Amino acid sequence: MILSMKPALVIFGLGNAGAQYERTRHNAGFMAIDVLSSEFGQDDWQDKQKFDSFIQEARVGVAPVLLVKPKTFMNLSGDAVRKVVEFFKLDVSTQVLIISDDIDIPLGELRLRMSGGPGTHNGLKSIVDTYGEDFSRLRVGIGNPPTGQDLSNWVLSKMTKEESDALQKSFEDLPSMVEKFVIGD
Numbered sequence: 001m002i003l004s005m006k007p008a009l010v011i012f013g014l015g016n017a018g019a020q021y022e023r024t025r026h027n028a029g030f031m032a033i034d035v036l037s038s039e040f041g042q043d044d045w046q047d048k049q050k051f052d053s054f055i056q057e058a059r060v061g062v063a064p065v066l067l068v069k070p071k072t073f074m075n076l077s078g079d080a081v082r083k084v085v086e087f088f089k090l091d092v093s094t095q096v097l098i099i100s101d102d103i104d105i106p107l108g109e110l111r112l113r114m115s116g117g118p119g120t121h122n123g124l125k126s127i128v129d130t131y132g133e134d135f136s137r138l139r140v141g142i143g144n145p146p147t148g149q150d151l152s153n154w155v156l157s158k159m160t161k162e163e164s165d166a167l168q169k170s171f172e173d174l175p176s177m178v179e180k181f182v183i184g185d
Contacts, residue, residue: 006088007057007066007095009182011036012081014100014123016156017054017071026074026155028101028140028167029123032174033067039175040065047071051087052080060182078126085131097181098137100124101155105141108166112138112177120151138177140167 013033021027037045040058048055054069066088070080085092093115100123105111115134118124124137142163145154159167 005064007090008063009060009095009097010066010068010084010088010090011058011097011099011178012068012070012077012084014074014077014098015069016073017069021156023158023164024156025142025159025163026101028142029099030069031167032099032138032140032171033069035171035174036178037067040178041067045069051083053084055084060179063182065182074123074126076126077123078128078130081127082130092131093134093136096135097178098124098127098135100137100139101142102139103142103144103151103155105139105143107141107143107163108170109141110138110170110173110177111141112136112181136181138174138181140170142167 011033013029015021015027015030036058037056040060042057042059045054045056052070052072054071056067058065058067068084070077072080085096090096100121102121104119114136117133118128145151
């Protein structure tokens with residue numbers, strides 16, 4: 001696949017590639033980007049080695065958008081972001097949107113911020129280490145782990161049906177949120 005034009009915006013959904021990570025809490029970014037793919041995608045997902053990611057062309061309104069699922073695993077998300085940003089010569093502060101899970105936000109809540117720190121999120125930390133905190137992010141609330149449960153094990157475990165249903169319900173608002181973000185409304 002050759003991209004038809006330089007994207008005005010690249011949306012990265014953070015997660016871990018591989019069947020063993022599907023439907024885990026830490027893959028909320030992948031789940032969200034799949035919703036955007038269904039709404040705005042223009043073709044099939046392509047495995048692009050040079051970006052270490054799966055990519056898909058999309059269109060939000062008239063804006064050409066590239067949807068990206070890094071294959072680098074969460075802790076190295078910044079590597080895939082860097083490859084795409086450098087290739088397209090993007091301004092991270094205005095042409096990149098990162099979608100990730102967030103344990104500090106109630107389950108199913110979506111929050112859009114134009115900048116900020118990574119908190120406890122290693123995927124965001126990897127991006128912040130490369131670009132600083134001046135990039136937009138849409139955080140998908142997955143809630144806090146139960147008391148005494150190891151954070152890493154909890155985010156890498158599969159969601160319950162109730163948790164999955166709550167996320168899917170919140171994703172109903174996702175396309176309009178992204179559309180407003182792209183259009184600048």
